[in-house]
Amino acid sequence: MSDPSVRGSSPARLVLVAAAVVAALVLQTTVFPHLAWRGVVPDLVLLVVVAAGLARGSHHAMVLGFFAGALLDLAPPADHVAGRWALALMLVGYVAGQVRREAAPSVGVCLATVAACSFLGSSVFALSGLVLQDSAASIPDQLGVVLVAVVWDVLLAALVIAPVRRVRHRTQTDRLARR
Template identity: 40%
Template structure:
């Protein structure tokens, strides 16, 4: 089952990164760029938890750091998504299903703002002041708006695919089927035993009647 999780996570991260670089980054939207990679990390963390969310976030961020046309130090976005994946995983519901849309939307907004602040903060530590020239306020606002608009179309789908690797329908159906089958077999066995007992009684009565008939017939002869 962990193999299925790993394969799904890698596939979603690669697809999201390709769309991010080839489509979303070329839209020339004002301010920030819609972060599909962040949606993948948040959606998987909602299902897999904080530990897996941190690992997926680190791997996704490192891949984004190395993918062209990256213009920043390697490991910068990996650190950001690792922290975001860990914190988003803490909001994982106990049953793996969200009861309302408020919690995931609030987490998405917090992740968008938090990732932008972390990215700018780490950049300031390494001497990258690009956020100052663009305007941090506009980046925060546009990042929250774009990711909030993108989330309803991506996060539920990602969570649905992730749940299929957590709850194996074949295992559940086989276990449920075995329980149901065992119940049916138990009921059927009891019925079969009852029928067998009733049949034996009827046969015994018929045998006694046949014997009596044979004896009477002999006597009548």
């Protein structure tokens, strides 16, 4: 049986999602390093994957997470073994998509999902670095980085969720009015 979230994926929607990933990647690697807090920047690509999971479900978000993570793994200034972000964001997509299965998420649920997914994604990335001996940082140092990343991601999500939900509600209302 096919996943209902996969049906209805128009080429325009795919282009829009790809553009969102590329825009997030460019901002994350060029603009946000200048705003780093304790050397950590918000993970915009992770937020796009979480949004996809909440909007479209696990299957969609896992595929997006894999490809977005692979781009993040290969984009300069990447200094780690490729595949670590792909794995982390694929798991993030799965978790965010499972939240969507339960109900239409409220703002509070969205923020809690961002916090949980940010912790999961950052932790998987950090732990995979330890396992692969790809990181010189100690576990306490990495835990500090993970916690700062969660704070960054939740703060940024709080600024973005309300306007995006208003626009989405407005476009859905317009679409229903045209019928």
